Amino acid sequence: MMTAADISQTSSTTSLATILRRYAGVGAALVALILFLSVTQENFLKYNNIMNILRTNSVMFVAAVGLTFVIISQGLDLSVGSMTALGGVFLAELLTSGVGAWPAIALTILACTFLGAVVNGGLIAYGGFNFFVVTLAMMQLLRGAALVISNGVPASTFMWDPVQWVGDGVVAGLPVPVVLAVLIGILGYAVMRWTRFGRSVYAVGGNETAARLAGINVKQVRVAVYGISAACAGVSAIMLTGRLTSSQPVSAALGLELSAAAAVLLGGASFSGGAGNIGGTAIGVLFLSVLANGITLAGVPSYWQGIATGAVLIAAIALDRIRAK
Template sequence: MLILLVGYLAVTQPEFATTYNLMSILEANSVLLLVATGLTLVLLCGGFDLSVGAMLALSGILLAELVRSGANYFLAAVLIVVLAAIVGGLLNGLLIGRLGLSFFVVTLGTMSLFRGTGQVVTEGQSVNLYDIQAARTVGSGDVAGVPWLTVVALTVFVVAVLVTRYTGYGRMLYAVGGNAEAARLAGINVWAVRASTYAVCAGTAALAGVLEASRLGTAAPGAATGMELTAASAVLLGGTSFAGGSGSLIGTLLGTLFLGVISNGLTISQVSSFWQGVVTGLVLLAAVLVDRLRTTRVRPRLWRTGRRPRPAGASVSA
């Protein structure tokens, strides 16, 4: 689908297949890729996080407040990402993983908590970051023509791919998402694995907030509204199941690029930006439908053969 979409736009829109436009697509979707990467780990364990957009907005606000009070930009960014991971692990992770509360209710509550905290800190106003040199460098600078935002996002993405594919922790993610009880009997600390995914997801959302505030030159409490749904669309389009236990980060990358190309194509085709939300919603519905059809097709086949499904990406020995 992505190849067909790119081919169609390249033929019908001459300005699409230019180096400048392709770099713009990568830069504009780097923040989405970061959020979707963390959200993929949560979905692999059979959970979901509605608070990623609010965490993104709050992180940008905290960065602006710290930097404007005299703190070093890079130290402030690292501190915010670490604190976000701790908060995500303690709030979402423990409440969902340890106490077994509904991930929908818990993350809906933390979404309101983070968004409200941003409103309180700024009194509903935006905070300017454009006069901070380090923020301008990260937000609009590049390395050999590749935007810094894209470099950071791809670095985090590659690390996440290596962890999920080649480490024991990655195999535990698939095991917990595929069958939590079997994973527990195999000696895996199920609640700790689930809690860790929410910590990682909060950390990547915070890093995305730092980059987004730097790119825009301002931090606002209402930023990234609806980001959680867009990130979910990218993850589900990439083949990660809502039921957990199957999916891949490579698919998440393709889903992110697909949404980015759609948005860019609508823009250069001079289609109203209001339609982008309509398209995103339709794509999300289509992704859920495809996931449902795939699941119902696989289960009867496994029942007939008497075999149990093996989590995608898991080795035979695992």
């Protein structure tokens, strides 16, 4: 008969094996890429370049944290990039209309959260619509709204110091966007790892019927995860607007949803739901960030980054299928 110690040891061994199987591929690829760039690019390991990688990709990481909740629950949010663009436009409109910087920041996050929870989450959970159709429609609708509100013209936010501080400030020698990204990542990990809501997200993604029979309010969970995704997009909007010193309704966050989804899938999440975590998402974001930085340092034209991201997304989906088998 197995003792409690034997069961605990077996569980620990199984968990370790699962972690190694899930992250060995992308982890090994990340290490190999870092070693290759360290040898071939003399500027890669310099402090300024490392900080540039982290600062530039903090927006994608924050968006990916929110998307992790959605994908684990067996969904997908294609409106993340457009939500970020609209959030930047909404923030600029509030600022130029006389609203204070901090209230404008809070209102932007609340507005994005409301749109994500009520429209995306509401239509999917209570309306019975397919998540792909809803978020694809919202991707077009929100981007169009950003263009209509702004007339397609960027609005400067340079005069508002709090916005600039969030996007490009420094605290304790570290870029503020990086600090915010780390804090949001830790918060997301804690929620997924140690709260009842986090366990409910995994349950809904793993088996919706079983979760419902276990007493979990599946509809509320779905509304919540799309609200979280939109809230993270709102934070990303503020960070991006501050870094660019203006709203960018046309070019802001183009392709952000695909890059974030690729990072989440590379980090061990699955389209079939019920698997993944914020730590894995961080690894996926780091891989994409280092890859993009390596392409830039090598002098390769920037448009090749889109090809590389698309190839990585295909590889991530293939890896997801292999893990499922």
